[in-house]
Amino acid sequence: MEKEKNPAMIGSLQIGLGIVDIIASQEHPMKFTEIQEKSNITKSNLYKYLNTLTHLELLYRDKQHGTYTLGSKIISYGMAAIGQQDLVTKVTPFLQEISRFTSLTALLAVWTHSGPVIANIWSANNGLNIGAQIGTHLPILSSSGKVFAAFHEPLLIEEWKNTEMQNWSVEDKQLFEEETKGIKKRQISFAKEPLVPYISSASVPLFNYNNDLLGCLTLVGFSPLVPQTSEDEYGQYLLNTSKEVSGIFGYK
Known part of the structure; x- marks a missing residue:
């Protein structure tokens, strides 16, 4: 991780952001020893960097487990960069209510140039491993x-879809296209254990006044508890919440 000195650059800043990069590249909270192993920074110096980055809210330290993840300031920067900060701010109270009502995890996903990512999460069970975190x-x-495959602008998702489907058979692609037609009709999608065994999800789209897709609300939890049809109680709840949130952005 050590870089050659450059009079036009600040080495300590490079190292600090390098630590952030290491943590951002992992799909799980990292312990001090893991970060040190990947960064090759001495314990005393790494402690100072982590303490500073945590103080600046670029990283978050879970005091109970002693692990590090990306901090709220990084998330704010990311949302500002993709123009979604207002969306996150307005949707967060709904994530809290969804999680409270269902006792499951609720998340907001938004589009980026490389595909959909999690912009915010609200969990009723902090110990539940859903296989993802903010930024995933x-x-x-x-x-x-x-949801993004069904409702987003085709030109914007073409490259992403081609990459995701590059190893699919013709039959698999046809089945997926049929499924997206149903999602457009019902305005709700379902997935059984896409990331972690026994953990499933259901999602609904969020639209603006111009019927453009802003993002989607997703309910995640143990498979038997997550709705699998639009007629389920939680399925109806998600659909009603989708309409309410979209209404805030002028959707009719």
Whole structure:
């Protein structure tokens, strides 16, 4: 991780952001020893960097487990960069209510140039491993991914779809296209265990006044508890919440 000194650059800043890069590249919270192993920074110096980055809210330290993840400031920067900060702010109270009502995890996914990512999560069970965290890219076969495949502007998702489907058979592609037609009709999608065994999800789209897709709300939890049809109680609840949130952005 050590870089050659450059009079036009600040080495300590490079190292600090390098630590952030290491943590961002992992799909799980990292312990101090893991970060040190990947960064090759001495314990005393790494402690100072982590303490500073945590103080600046670029990283978050879970005091109970002693692990590090990306901090709220990084998330704010990311949302500002993709123009979604207002969406996150307005949707967060609904995530809290969804999680409270269902006792499951609720998340907001938004589009980026490389596919859908999780912009915010609200969990009723902090110990539940859903296989993802804020900033995680979601595959096309996740319920969130299916929403973007069904409703987002085709030109914007063409490259992403081609990459995700590159090893699919013709039959698999045909079945997926049929499924997306049903999602467009019902305005809700489902996925059984797309990331972690026994963990499934259901998603609904969020639209603006111009009927453009803003993002999607997703409910995640143990498979037997997650709705699998639009007629389920939680399925209806998600659909009603989708209409309410979309209404805030002028959708009719």
